[in-house]
Amino acid sequence: xxxxxxxxxxxxxxxxxxxxxxxxxxxxxxxxxxxxxxxxxxxxxxxxxxxxxxxxxxxxxxxxxxxxxxxxxxxxxxxxxxxxxxxxxxxxxxxxxxxxxxxxxxxxxxxxxxxxxxxxxxxxxxxxxxxxxxxxxxxxxxxxxxxxxxxxxxxxxxxxxxxxxxxxxxxxxxxxxxxxxxxxxxxxxxxxxxxxxxxxxx
Numbered sequence: 001x002x003x004x005x006x007x008x009x010x011x012x013x014x015x016x017x018x019x020x021x022x023x024x025x026x027x028x029x030x031x032x033x034x035x036x037x038x039x040x041x042x043x044x045x046x047x048x049x050x051x052x053x054x055x056x057x058x059x060x061x062x063x064x065x066x067x068x069x070x071x072x073x074x075x076x077x078x079x080x081x082x083x084x085x086x087x088x089x090x091x092x093x094x095x096x097x098x099x100x101x102x103x104x105x106x107x108x109x110x111x112x113x114x115x116x117x118x119x120x121x122x123x124x125x126x127x128x129x130x131x132x133x134x135x136x137x138x139x140x141x142x143x144x145x146x147x148x149x150x151x152x153x154x155x156x157x158x159x160x161x162x163x164x165x166x167x168x169x170x171x172x173x174x175x176x177x178x179x180x181x182x183x184x185x186x187x188x189x190x191x192x193x194x195x196x197x198x199x200x201x202x
Contacts, residue, residue: 006133011150014125015157020081020192024115025158027088027185028108029165030174036108037162043112045155050117051126052147056140074196077118081193084115089186093178116154120196126150 021044029037103111116122129150134143165171174181 011153025161029162030171034166039108040112041158043109044116045151047113047116048151048154055130074120078193078196080118082190085186085190091182
């Protein structure tokens with residue numbers, strides 16, 4: 001029970017801490033609406049499962065035989081954040097709410113998935129949780145349950161974020177100032193990417 005509570009608390013703190021996931025859900029929700037924001041959240045939750053999968057299956061082998069794994073993830077994530085930061089910063093304004101459906105469901109899922117799957121912050125969160133908090137004697141089905149909880153927790157939190165920022169009144173106000181908001185979000189995403197480039201994750 002102590003282990004379970006520790007996983008819950010750490011997961012909640014990791015989920016609600018501001019970062020790239022929050023920025024991309026906020027942007028997609030206010031620009032493209034509730035369904036796109038929720039789909040982005042689903043993509044994030046699926047990205048978490050990638051981290052859980054390689055941690056449960058072969059993290060020891062990966063670290064042993066590919067010691068640069070975390071560094072590779074770091075650079076991929078950094079360049080991806082810089083890329084979507086630039087795209088957001090330079091995005092043309094949407095003229096009205098009715099016309100703000102310019103990305104597909106698949107694109108929304110991909111944005112969420114790759115933002116999280118290439119996020120070293122999530123990599124370290126999942127690996128450290130399983131290696132430092134969870135006991136080596138914990139049954140496999142419970143380990144899988146922890147991973148599913150992490151994924152669901154990410155989805156619930158970011159779905160709430162999507163619902164908030166896609167609320168019609170707030171969304172309309174944000175659309176009025178979308179150029180400034182997009183530039184701010186784009187700058188933050190790019191800055192996170194640059195920060196990753198100079199951060200040691202090993």
